[in-house]
Amino acid sequence: MPNLIVEVLERFPLYQKAELDKEELIFFPSGLHELGFNCFCKRCDIETTHKLVSELRFRISVEKHPETGYLMDLIDNDGFFEFQEYFKAPCQKCRFEYITLSLRVFSDKSINKPEHKIFALKTGQYPPFNNKLNPDVLKVLSKEGRKLYQKAMNLYGNAYGIGCMVYLRRIVEEEVLLVLKNVITKEQSEVLEEIENQHKGIEKKKVYEFANSLIPETMASLGNNPISKLWDISSTAIHSMTDEESMEKCSDMIALLNFVLLQLQAENQSYKEIKRILK
16 A cells, blocks of 8 residues: 555645555555655755654544454445545655645445445645656757646646646647657658648648658557547547546646657657768
């Protein structure tokens, strides 16, 4: 369990759930006190170890549920597992700066049902969670693209899934094809621009479907049309999902967008190097 909780504390934005191992909840929540995790410290100006501080362990009984082994104080009248606690997490380097956060652990069904699952999520954090920006991706993007990327990550960190997707979609529209044009021939670029002029609005998907035919073999070998997939994921999330549902797609969208941009940039750098050698 601690490893999964650490992952939630370090990598997950607000309200993104992680399923926990029910067997390990027998020792919950005593393992939370002084649990260490890495986070950026403003005073130290680096990522340092922080440790959770909680007094909850002094406020709950040790009586356990006879079938699951969960602490009885964490089971409500309807049989649901429910834990909500506020923590301070001081930096272990400077011993001055600290993070405050709220952690919720809960069951989706009554614990009396064998199929119940246990989830953990953060419901609050200050300073706000800031998803780490990929420095290599920032180098690929234009000045405006970097602003869009930063806004997308800020929204992602605060669980605004639809808002995050809107900014990621802007990057797909304004940056991906621009980077692609650096690795294709002049003739291919002209054809792509002609197709862009022909298809606007909802028909713009056809531009990205055509763009898939121009991507390098290293990406084409995936066989799943990564560029048009970026369009599909963002379209579905923006027009058909709630914030919570779209949050589950945001991490996939970010990973795929980073991959596409970095692969295209690597291809562009290789092309420039070979061109220099052949001069």
